[in-house]
Amino acid sequence: MxxxxxxxxxxxxxxxxxxxxxxxxxxxxxxxxxxxxxxxxxxxxxxxxxxxxxxxxxxxxxxxxxxxxxxxxxxxxxxxxxxxxxxxxxxxxxxxxxxxxxxxxxxxxxxxxxxxxxxxxxxxxxxxxxTELGSTFPVPVEVLPLALSPVTRALTNLGGEPVLRMGVKKDGPVITDQGNMVIDVKFATIHDPAELEKTINNIPGVVENGLFVxxxxxxxxxxxxxxxxxxxxxx
Missing domain, CATH: 3.40.50.1360 (Rossmann fold)
Incomplete structure (x- = not known):
């Protein structure tokens, strides 16, 4: 197209x-x-x-x-x-x-x-x-900069593949309007979006994630x- x-x-x-x-x-x-x-x-x-x-x-x-x-x-x-x-x-x-x-x-x-x-x-x-959530797009997770490493480990333990979002035509990571960073997390399958949304948001240092349930x-x-x-x- x-x-x-x-x-x-x-x-x-x-x-x-x-x-x-x-x-x-x-x-x-x-x-x-x-x-x-x-x-x-x-x-x-x-x-x-x-x-x-x-x-x-x-x-x-x-x-x-x-x-x-x-x-x-x-x-x-x-x-x-x-x-x-x-x-x-x-x-x-x-x-x-x-x-x-x-x-x-x-x-x-x-x-x-x-x-x-x-x-x-x-x-x-x-x-x-x-037809299946997460099949073409990762779940964005906004995270406080000081918690980047522990949040990345926690997302990996949930079965995700976390990648820090980097800037385009800008050196370094993307910074949100709130001054935080974004981790894009690819999950093989998302069986229960509502549960995953809550679980990710309960990780200390996570501000919010991109699942809208x-x-x-x-x-x-x-x-x-x-x-x-x-x-x-x-x-």
Missing amino acids: SAESVTLMKQAVAQAAAQEVKSGMVVGLGTGSTTAFVIQFLGERLKSGELSNIVGIPTSFQASVLAKLYGIPLVTLDDVERIDIAIDGADEVDPDKVLIKGGGAAHTREKIVDGLAEEFLVVVDSSKLV GLATRIFVGELVNDQPVVREIK
Whole structure:
């Protein structure tokens, strides 16, 4: 599939998701290439007057920069009592709507915002759908730098293959918005995502991991049918 086709799918699914936002809503703004289009389309709806009085809660520095660029007012969790809808991408989606997120190293803030939202709408292209969780993407684990070695050993003892995520066009490891490091852990199989999520988070020094269990309420999937982008919903 060409890069242009993937972009068309992402734009179609982002457009559909942006239409789900109504005036007056508090919106969790996700991180990643598909959600970047959502933020763009929300900004365009605001500018045209089709949408009014919305505020966004960004899940990353990237989301914050894009929201400001497209004129979406931002607030923090201290400023609101509710989040009406969060829109975010995923690196994998299994048939039970369990997600792996964290390809952009923003999964800690994403899980906080997405978990607080009344509705969590996931936007993906069809390449992100998997029959078995962890088959194409490792589980990202955010870890305090001082605990890197013991956490790595603990993840190995769980049967994982942990690798410290290194920067691209940057010497050294990836550093999250919280100042921590990310270990990507490949598991041969993930039989019980909910149990694994809890077990990893109970390792001292782990901040959060990229397994999102029981959080997604709706999933919009962008697909190509006869070379035309279409969006279907997994409920």
